[in-house]
Amino acid sequence: MLLEWLRGLLRLLGLWKRDATILLLGLDNAGKSTLLHKLCSNELRPFVPTTKAHSKTFSLGNIKFTAWDLGGHEQVRDLWEEYYSGADAIVFMVDSADRARFGEAKREIQQILSVEDIADVPILVLGNKIDLEASVDKDQLAEELGLDDLEKERDVEVFSCSLVSGSGYYDGFKWLSQKF
Template sequence: MFLVDWFYGILVTLGLWQKEAKILFLGLDNAGKTTLLHMLKDEKLVQHQPTQFPTSEELCIGKIKFKAFDLGGHQIARRVWKDYYTKVDAVIYLVDSYDKERFPEAKRELDALLSDEALANVPFLILGNKIDIPYAASEDELQYYMGLTNFTSGKGKVNLDDSNIRPLEVFMCSIVRKMGYGEGFTWLSQYIK
């Protein structure tokens, strides 16, 4: 329960304790979307089969309700991503930072998301997962290969009210080691209205 309490504490501190949000968990297959969703839901690390059909979970942490959608990442599943863009509050895009051969494919999908008009004002949290595996990409490498160098908005509290800059940032993490993604959620939570 430590992770749930910690996450609740962050959301209360940031004033999000009575908000509802719709968050999409996107990325290629085997990036860690389902693992992250279940880690947030019940802090259990379970081996999952590839997601075949879109699933949603309501995460209630304190007085906060998040409807999280895990849409799968295999090629056929990516065709339905657009069906879920309506009224989305945030996108969490996971990249397997160890599987460098798939970086071009992950970049194509991310570019399509970032250029879609329906998501023009939606904050994006990019999580470079699996940093616990030796030779996984560094944050700088991941930003370079995803074409995000000089396009991120900053990891601190960034006031974007007076600009047309989309909140977008990269955080490296290891879901299985429960590290890194908490900082990403802290960053993201400041942009959920």
């Protein structure tokens, strides 16, 4: 009891380091690998499509994240479930300028939300590529993905971001960090 109180106090003061495992999910070409690289090295570079799961570790504030980039091609999406049990959070990335794939992204995020084992896991949705003219804002993206009403029932939050300009994703991780 005293140990939990002390941990809580240290967390409140920002002196307690916490570890968290996150899953980077979403369709291919949404920017998951680019995000992970940017979070680890603060560099932007192109990536070939992810063919197998890999993880990297980075720290933001008092949280040391281990992030699993699981790929987004249709053939690998069935493997996502194998990683759910160890997840403290999910980051679901969407190309907010690729309107033709919103229906596919909606099916995938709704499938994730239907898994009872992760009902208490917070989900950060990042609508990437807002620097592109065809992109939609976070409210429209939430509506397209069927999340506009769900945010009240589940711990889900949508943020718009651009990895190219470096905007928005940090705010999303700040929100996510408050969930631990």
